[in-house]
Amino acid sequence: MTEPAAIPQREAMVEDGLLQGLSGLAAAVVAMPLELDIPGVEQDRALQREIAEQLGDYVVPRLENLGAPLLVVVGGSTGAGKSTLVNSIVGRRVSATGVLRPTTRTPVLVHHPADTEWFRSGRVLPDVVRTGSNSRRANTIRQVACSTLWPGVAVLDAPDFDSIDETNREMAEQLLGAADLWLFVTSAARYADQVPWDYLRRAADRNASIAVVLDRTSPEALGEVRRHLARMLSEHGLSDVALFSVPESTPDSEGVLPTGDVAQVVSWLRHLADDEAQRREIVLRTLQGAITHDVQESRQLESALTRQVDAAAQLRQDVASVYLSAHADLMTAATDGTMLRGEVLARWQDFVGSGEIFRKLERTVGSWRDKLFRRKPTTPEEVEEAAVSGLHLLILDRAERAAEEVARAWDSTQAGRTLLDSQRGLDRASRDVRVRAERIAREWREAVFELVAEQGSDKKTKARALSLGVNAAGVTLMVVVFAGTAGLTGAELGIAGGTAAAGQAVLNAVFGDQAVRDLADQAGKDLARRLEDLLESEAERYLDLLPDDVALESAHWQLEAAIASVAPPRGRRSR
Structure with missing residues (x-):
């Protein structure tokens, strides 16, 4: 065997920083978060345990007490x-x-x-x-x-x-x-x-x-x-x-x-x-080999940490992309006319077609009334409930699909499968999402009503707003947001559809064109924020299972710095 390079006396080792460096390396190795079940992680963990034990059990204590x-x-x-x-x-x-x-x-x-x-x-x-x-x-x-x-x-x-x-x-x-x-x-x-x-x-x-x-x-x-x-x-x-x-x-x-x-x-x-001299020779041989081995093998742990960082980033990206897409899909469906179908459309057409909404605004929007069939009387509250229910179901459906998409993405990797197995129900939306989705729909409706109430408090519009009523104006603004017609005028309104265009015409008559644009924009942004909060909390169910990315990066940096702080033992000068 090759003779080891001389290891300095304890005082010299303190001066050189060898003891401190190896102690820091031991701490960095112990703290490594090899949490994700990626291919090869068992070998990585075994190496981590081996290096940590040898540094802590033998190298550092022996360096401190060469004559033990x-x-x-x-x-x-x-x-x-x-x-x-x-x-x-x-x-x-x-x-x-x-x-x-x-x-x-x-x-x-x-x-x-x-x-x-x-x-x-x-x-x-x-x-x-x-x-x-x-x-x-x-x-x-x-x-x-x-x-x-x-x-x-x-x-x-x-x-x-x-x-x-x-x-x-x-x-x-x-x-x-x-x-x-x-x-x-x-x-x-x-x-x-x-x-x-x-x-x-x-x-x-x-x-x-x-x-x-x-x-x-x-x-x-x-x-x-x-x-x-x-x-x-x-x-x-x-x-x-x-x-x-x-x-x-x-x-x-x-x-x-x-x-x-x-x-x-x-x-x-x-x-x-x-023979103290021979004992010391044996100690130095083993100690030198252990230090060289532990420092070299720690570089493999750097690679292991890099694989953990990459795997965590990919799993995190899977979650982020699915829920960003879910948010975009929800906002598109809530503002491209999708909501103006089925029960919502039927209740709205009944409400508009009954003529109640135009009664106090005859001269301004009478022409829109002529284009609509007369319907049975319908209250704003009925339209509200249909809109709230429709939005609730839309949110619930997309939340469920998002959970399924994340589960499919994670199931394609070993680490993801292990995390899915560790907690049941990750392929479905959370248990309380139904209640929360309904609460979002109702709270958004209330926020929309508050917007029109505040806008209607202006002296110039107060009389017209009072004549229309907050509920009717609020429902109409919800429909305008659902139709995505805010800011359209003339022929564009006709293309957008009679029912939605009628709603915009009513609000224009009460608040003015620019005010309606602003109201619809504010209502849309408020809905986007509420949906974002819900989906972020849904995404957290998955992200909470992942190792903290800051902690991973910090562990990688600390290990890298600890290895760099320990000069190659063979290169050390003899004392």
């Missing part, structure tokens, strides 16, 4: 004999052994009493709970102080990384990421398994410090298996790792193997405990 005890994590496949080896190193039973799998349900950390404070303080593996006994709880380590071990070296029996229990596998990976030295244990039956070699390859990529123990191998097969294992290690770029052999034998009642069988491993670890 060496943490040797014993890892390997199921049934490789890890717990028995740990007991044999310590000289007594500290970790449970047996045939039931997984045996190591609670990781066991064994250290000399002199090193208790370092491991109890939470500076290393700060988020893992310490306990003095076996526990079934996740994220827990049993901590044992044992005087038969040596100061300066601690041994941690980790769960199997090929365990059938996912929690055990995750804990094993977290502990390996926090190791100064990984003591990989395998056996004649398991040394060629793919899973452990995947872990070993990743460790080699990080330039981590590794030793390998070939355990539970019969004396007859030991030589051949060891040679094959050594070739495999060389093929995986691990030719210079320490390789130990432990022959197959029967442990005593304490779960401890004969002293001679583990003498090589014990002697090597004891030498490390006595």
Whole structure:
């Protein structure tokens, strides 16, 4: 393996900003919002968890305390004999052994009493709970102080990384990421398994410090298996790792193997405990590899965040385009004559055709009356109700269609489907939209009546407005807005249709041409605003499920800045 560049003393690291930079990187990685279920997000989240754990559990604490005890994590496949080896190193039973799998349900950390404070303080593996006994709880380590071990070296029996229990596998990976030295244990039956070699390859990529123990191998097969294992290690770029052999034998009642069988491993670890310089070399190798790995892999998280930003933007755009279109469609339907059909048209024609609206304005609009058939008497209130009901149904229909359109758009993406599945009913308008749509129609009618009442309070128009009545004038203005004829004159009015043109003529006679244009414009804008408010609240049902775009952009910027603040470790000058 390539020797790591020298890492400066703690004071120099503070001056260089390395500690601060890596602490900031850890915080930025933890805060990353990988919320959307886009393709590849599970791998992104696993990488986020891996980097965050290694920075928080190992890199930052170790940089702050380069002289702390060496943490040797014993890892390997199921049934490789890890717990028995740990007991044999310590000289007594500290970790449970047996045939039931997984045996190591609670990781066991064994250290000399002199090193208790370092491991109890939470500076290393700060988020893992310490306990003095076996526990079934996740994220827990049993901590044992044992005087038969040596100061300066601690041994941690980790769960199997090929365990059938996912929690055990995750804990094993977290502990390996926090190791100064990984003591990989395998056996004649398991040394060629793919899973452990995947872990070993990743460790080699990080330039981590590794030793390998070939355990539970019969004396007859030991030589051949060891040679094959050594070739495999060389093929995986691990030719210079320490390789130990432990022959197959029967442990005593304490779960401890004969002293001679583990003498090589014990002697090597004891030498490390006595040799501070060698311990530091191991620490620097692993630490350098971890820093390089974490900084490089964090750049992949930048790309992951970019994909989250893009996916959120697309989902947000799907919602915005549908509801903008819905608003435009509603305003078009409310002002292009669509509303002057069916019941609304029938009630309006009855009202106009009855002649009631012209009775007080005979000289001004009599010619329009002659063009209309006489109808049965109809009150303004009947026209009002038909108009309110028609507008209500129009709003309700378009709100339902908008919900269906957003659901179809979101269903075309993995992230969108997940969000739709997370909350029922998103393919329909909200439950209260019917009530709200009716309220909008009625409140708009009242607003229109207020407009004509205010316009009719002018001295010049007061008499004519009183003679017509606020309700009749208000209904007529609603019809003018529905017909979209405000501002048209002469032949254009005739083209727009007799009923709507009659309404405009009536209002012109009362308020004047320009005033009618202004009234219709104000009424139309007021309706547009009310519809916009309703549709925006409908859109919020979807937007509320998306990660905040400002938070996403901020997280991306913070991660980018944190990576930039940590100079490539190999480029740092030696102190």
